[in-house]
Amino acid sequence: MLAPTGNRRSAVLYLLAWLLLGVALGGAIAAAFDARWVNAMIFAIPATVLYGVGAGFSAYYLCRAYPLAERSLAGVVTALGASAVVSALLWSALLEGWNTLGSALNVAWAGIDYTPSLKAVLFGLGVLLYGLLAAINYLATESERASSALQRELQSRLAAREAELRMLRTQIDPHFLFNSLNSISALTSQNPKGAREMTLQLASFFRLSLGVAEHAVIPLAQEMQLIRHFLAVEKVRFGDRLQLEEAIEPEAESCAVPPMLIQPLVENAVKHGIAGLPEGGKIRVAARRAGSQLRIVVDNAMDADGPAPRREGNGIGLANVRQRLAGSYGSEAAVHWGARDGVFVVEMTLPAQTGEESRK
Structure with a gap:
């Protein structure tokens, strides 16, 4: 399944993906909300990467707690929706706090105009990103489950084949021994x-x-x-x-x-x-x-x-x-x-x- 930490290579690739997403988000904010590029990047990148780590762990454990094969669809959707909303709210609060801190520094390169419309867009994006993480985790889970089932089936077939071959091989020695003992019995008197x-x-x-x-x-x-x-x-x-x-x-x-x-x-x-x-x-x-x-x-x-x-x-x-x-x-x-x-x-x-x- 997809998680921020599986192995070192996967973790690096995962963080790199969120870093690129942060860059893309900063560029979009600069273009759509008339913010300076440097300010938009400083605003978007750190909080986006941090959200990727937090939401990644949350979606990972949510999928483990609510497997599709064992939970009702309504239960999964409810849990997923609630987690997505909470995660998006936390991300919005993180962005607002980060922006407030940057504005408090009173420097030209920190802080943007964090308007209500931008807050609404980022909240919606947070919900979508969380849903995407959950969907990827569920797909990975089902793929892993199908792979495990196939492997167990192949192992079962192999075990059955080996058992059949052992049975066939064990037929040979008694068969030959039976014929040979009959021959020895016939030769004993002659x-x-x-x-x-x-x-x-x-x-x-x-x-x-x-x-x-x-x-x-x-x-x-x-x-x-x-x-x-x-x-x-x-x-x-x-x-x-x-x-x-x-x-x-x-x-x-x-x-x-x-x-x-x-x-x-x-x-x-x-x-x-x-x-x-x-x-x-x-x-x-x-x-x-x-x-x-x-x-x-x-x-x-x-x-x-x-x-x-x-x-x-x-x-x-x-x-x-x-x-x-x-x-x-x-x-x-x-x-x-x-x-x-x-x-x-x-x-x-x-x-x-x-x-x-x-x-x-």
């Missing part, structure tokens, strides 16, 4: 050594994933380390039937991605693609930076004669990735998928950013 190795690989994977759990984004290179650990777990079960091909361009490795973003896609590729092929197949992860965009492609072999993979997998995979991208980047990111000649392809585009500060 291949105890493989079950033990898979358990150790699973522990290594989760140990690494704990290091990135608290980060909003991680470098793509670190995400690929998670992918390799994940596939090391699955390779115990699939052996040579499961192959990984990486095509990550150096410029893309440092780009930031949400952690565990690609892992659900690779997991889907294993579960819905490689697992259904007796001879197994290859999973390919490619990434390249194209200007301001990072493009990531995950594809895998699939049974061309079998049923098409469901769009949501089992409720996590692709839908999770889409929601996380939308929550993190909005319309700047997109994900598309589909089957092409016996290969299931998932393509993602997102902003090519580096460093965790890019998400702050």
Whole structure:
């Protein structure tokens, strides 16, 4: 809100505005009431600046005491009108006293002919100036209130978005753990050594994933380390039937991605693609930076004669990735998928950013 003292710069500008107003008032008095310029300036400037300070504080606290959203219009108008009249009367008395003091000095440059018509004009001007100060304060108050409301709404939306992203991320680890424990259970009776190795690989994977759990984004290179650990777990079960091909361009490795973003896609590729092929197949992860965009492609072999993979997998995979991208980047990111000649392809585009500060 507008007040004579908010900070030093504002106070100086406020006083300068009233000083200029005092000069303008002195010039008007000299021109309209046939007063000497020096006398008119000495009469108008000091009292005008002092009125600006007093009326400024009065209007400021009046607006705080009578907010438009909480008081009736009649109450606000009554309080404002009474304060404006009292302030104008005090200003008139100040001007008259100042002029009397100047006239008493009996010098050529002090004192003017303070006629009743001039008193009436200055009284009316005092009322108008006070009303203008109050109007400016009310406008500033409403602007500040609207800005605060908008900020609270944005903070609420941000908190809701962050909560949704945390929920989506926490879905991933239990989902993967559930599938891995099922695999270990199946291997226990058939291949105890493989079950033990898979358990150790699973522990290594989760140990690494704990290091990135608290980060909003991680470098793509670190995400690929998670992918390799994940596939090391699955390779115990699939052996040579499961192959990984990486095509990550150096410029893309440092780009930031949400952690565990690609892992659900690779997991889907294993579960819905490689697992259904007796001879197994290859999973390919490619990434390249194209200007301001990072493009990531995950594809895998699939049974061309079998049923098409469901769009949501089992409720996590692709839908999770889409929601996380939308929550993190909005319309700047997109994900598309589909089957092409016996290969299931998932393509993602997102902003090519580096460093965790890019998400702050």
